[in-house]
């Protein structure tokens with residue numbers, strides 16, 4: 001039995017964080033998983049129109065499943081920022 005930990009991720013029977021859509025494992029629960037995902041990083045400027053037009057140095061990072069390309073998480077960050085890691089203990 002798997003435990004849902006976000007809108008797109010579960011912890012599977014082997015204790016790994018996995019994609020809810022296809023079951024692709026991203027690493028052990030309790031560890032950062034974003035480095036195992038496919039990263040898309042684009043400037044936030046213009047991403048959603050005029051309200052974001054002054055965010056020249058802010059990036060929109062999106063993390064996709066390597067197995068099925070489902071969007072797993074997203075965050076905004078400055079280029080030099082490390083990934084924002086949510087550690088979930090179940």
Ligand SMILES: [Zn+2]
Pocket residue numbers: 019020021022023024065066067068069070
């Ligand atoms: Zn997947």
